[in-house]
Amino acid sequence: MKKLFKRTAGRTPARSAAAVGLAVALAVPATAAVAVAPVAAIPPGLSCDTGKHAIDDYTGYALCRNNGSTTQTFWVHLVCGWSPDVDGEHVTLRPGASGQSTAHCAGLGTGIGEIHVRP
Template structure:
């Protein structure tokens, strides 16, 4: 007799599937519009998703301070591993952009942060 053919086994499997689905639906969803982490002092930044590819995120920053600063974008990618973008160094008054790309296996960008 096959392990999965008995009525009791099917009932247990069905209960496990229902419980897993209920847990997944009860979990809070994250949104790319979630508030980004605090932007490092001296930088003014705009973050967002690429207009054509919603798995690509960016941070466009301007150094309003008096010292050189380095920053990068950090993407929280749902089921795929989180990723960091290229490091960008800006002198006072300069602007630059860091981009990163979430893996397609995931659910897309959940949050976008700027890291010093």
Template sequence: MLRTKQVAAVVVGAVTLLSLGFTAPASAATVLDCDTFVHNNDNYLGIAMCSNPTGQTWRFRAVVTCGWAPDVVGEWVTLAPGGSGQSQGVCGRLGSGVGAVGVDERVA
């Protein structure tokens, strides 16, 4: 019975927050068509290659998660409609290399 009351209180609290205008964060929907990968011969280099299938100019950069070294971001690349490009980031050599590569994209 106690568990049911706790769940009900959480649901009521969530509904109250939503009714006050507080919403959950938006999902990370992507607009650009991107491939991300670690360089074949250098596991410290993360690369994002993207193309712009839209009719609007976008910009993007690689977001590289590094093992034991600080994470890094690549240079911003601007893509006109139909354009493509590449951004890359290099992890510190004292770390363990690239753990993941993501993309930060924004309207230009």
């Protein structure tokens, strides 16, 4: 029976392929492996500030003002790392009014990863 692969330096073809794959994986910079999702756009007509509570990294908020000409509803959405994501209370604003929605991630996770405002 004829050999399909030539042995080189004591390595089998599978080991050679694994070594090449490992070398390619290690050549990728560490920063390239971390992907950050883009932050969702704030709904039109609202101007919002978002953030974490000053002394609690598990509580986030969205403080919004309705600059539009129609009534709008919004809520804060927290991406909570290892814990399930959570939504804050729905807040309805008349034109010119301001309001705040807050939410709290479970203590089992790593805290808030992202804060979004949802319409």
